[in-house]
Amino acid sequence: MAGIYLHIPFCVKKCDYCDFTSFAKSGEMEGYVDALLLEIGLTARTGEYPASFHTVFFGGGTPSLLSGEQMQRIMAALRQHFSIRENAECSMECNPGTATKESLAAYHTAGINRLSIGLQSSHDALLKGVGRIHTYEQFLKTLQWAREAGFSNINADVMHGLPEQTMEQYLETLKNVCDLNLQHISSYALTLEEHTPLYVRIKSGEARVPDEDYVADMQDAGIDYLESRGYHRYEISNFAREGCECRHNLTYWQNGEYLGLGLAAHSAVRQKVWTRYANTASLEEYLRLLRRGRLPKSEIIRLQSGEEMFESIMLGLRLTRGIDRAAFSARFGLDVVEAFPRAVESLRKRGWVVESEGFLALNRRGLDLQNEALGFFL
Numbered sequence: 199m200a201g202i203y204l205h206i207p208f209c210v211k212k213c214d215y216c217d218f219t220s221f222a223k224s225g226e227m228e229g230y231v232d233a234l235l236l237e238i239g240l241t242a243r244t245g246e247y248p249a250s251f252h253t254v255f256f257g258g259g260t261p262s263l264l265s266g267e268q269m270q271r272i273m274a275a276l277r278q279h280f281s282i283r284e285n286a287e288c289s290m291e292c293n294p295g296t297a298t299k300e301s302l303a304a305y306h307t308a309g310i311n312r313l314s315i316g317l318q319s320s321h322d323a324l325l326k327g328v329g330r331i332h333t334y335e336q337f338l339k340t341l342q343w344a345r346e347a348g349f350s351n352i353n354a355d356v357m358h359g360l361p362e363q364t365m366e367q368y369l370e371t372l373k374n375v376c377d378l379n380l381q382h383i384s385s386y387a388l389t390l391e392e393h394t395p396l397y398v399r400i401k402s403g404e405a406r407v408p409d410e411d412y413v414a415d416m417q418d419a420g421i422d423y424l425e426s427r428g429y430h431r432y433e434i435s436n437f438a439r440e441g442c443e444c445r446h447n448l449t450y451w452q453n454g455e456y457l458g459l460g461l462a463a464h465s466a467v468r469q470k471v472w473t474r475y476a477n478t479a480s481l482e483e484y485l486r487l488l489r490r491g492r493l494p495k496s497e498i499i500r501l502q503s504g505e506e507m508f509e510s511i512m513l514g515l516r517l518t519r520g521i522d523r524a525a526f527s528a529r530f531g532l533d534v535v536e537a538f539p540r541a542v543e544s545l546r547k548r549g550w551v552v553e554s555e556g557f558l559a560l561n562r563r564g565l566d567l568q569n570e571a572l573g574f575f576l
C-alpha cells in the first residue's frame with residue numbers, strides 16, 4: 199500500500215498546546231493552493247514515487263479551511279498526475295467551526311470519503327482552557343452536516359490529560375462519542391511541548407495538568423471503555439470498528455511508501471535504497487521555490503538496511519497486531535526473531551511480548567512501556 203499526504207498549514211488560531219507546522223494566516227490559502235498544485239505537477243515529472251496510491255490524506259493545520267472549489271482543484275490534480283486507486287481511502291482532517299454544510303458536500307463530491315473531526319472533549323470549558331475555537335455543539339453540527347453530505351466513515355479525535363480534566367469528564371466524552379456511532383476514535387494524551395502558551399502557563403503555575411499516574415489511569419480506563427463499546431484498539435492511540443481502521447495511517451505503521459506534499463511534509467519512497475525526504479518548513483521558501491519551478495525539498499536521507507529495519511520495528515510495534523513476520527522476512531531476508539534474538543528474549547523475560555501465528559507484538563504492558571521495549575532493538 200502507498201499513500202499521499204498533503205499538508206494544509208493554516209488554522210483560524212493556534213491552540214495553546216500546538217507545535218505542529220501551522221499558522222493563523224488563512225488569508226494566504228489561495229497562494230498556497232497554487233503552490234501545492236505546482237508541487238504536484240513537478241513531483242509527477244520526477245517519476246520518483248510509487249506506481250499507484252491506495253490512500254490520500256489531508257492533514258494540518260486545518261484542511262477544512264479549504265474551500266470546496268480549492269479541494270476539487272487539488273483532487274483533480276492528484277488524479278491527473280498520479281494513479282489513485284478507484285477504491286482509495288481519501289481522508290481529511292476537519293475542525294468544527296470551520297467547515298460548512300456546503301463545503302462538506304463539496305469535499306465529498308471532490309472524492310473525500312473519510313473525515314477526521316477534531317473534537318478533543320465534549321466539555322466546552324476544557325476546550326476553551328486550551329484555546330480550541332469550537333464548542334461541542336459545533337462538533338455535533340459538523341457531524342450532522344457531514345452525514346447529510348454522505349460521509350459514512352468518520353473519526354473523532356479526543357484527548358486526555360487536559361488542564362483540570364477529570365477521569366469522569368474524559369469517560370463522558372468517550373461515551374458521548376461512542377453514542378454517536380462513529381467508525382473510528384483516536385484518543386491521545388496531551389503532550390506538553392516546550393514554548394507553547396500552555397507549557398508556559400503550566401511552568402508558571404497558572405494552569406495545572408493531571409499528574410502522570412492519573413493520565414496513565416485515564417488511558418487504561420479509556421481503553422477498557424472503548425473496547426467494551428466495540429472499538430478495538432489496533433494502534434497505541436487508535437480504535438476502530440472492525441474493518442474501519444485508517445488505511446493511510448496503517449501505511450505509516452507498516453513502514454510503507456508515502457509521498458508528502460506541502461509545507462514541512464515528509465516522504466518515504468523506495469528508490470535504489472529506502473529514502474526519506476522532507477520539505478522545507480519555511481512558508482516563504484516553500485512558495486518562492488515552487489514559483490521558480492523548483493521542488494521545496496530541504497532534506498534527503500538515504501537509509502542503510504539496518505536503519506530501515508529498525509524503523510520497521512519501531513513502527514510495527516505500535517500496532518497491537520505487531521510486526522508481520524512474513525512481510526518482514528520478505529523485505530529484509532530474515533525473520534525478525536532471528537534478526538534480533540537478544541531483544542526478543544529481553545521482551546519475553548519481562549512478559550511484554552505476544553508471539554502469535556505470523557506476528558510479533560507487544561502486549562498492553564509492553565505498549566505502555568514502548569520506548570523501553572524499543573531500546574532492546576537499538
Ligand code: SF4
Nearest residue numbers: 209212213216258259
Ligand atoms: S487546530 Fe490543530 S493544527 Fe491548528 S492549532 Fe489547533 S491543534 Fe494545531
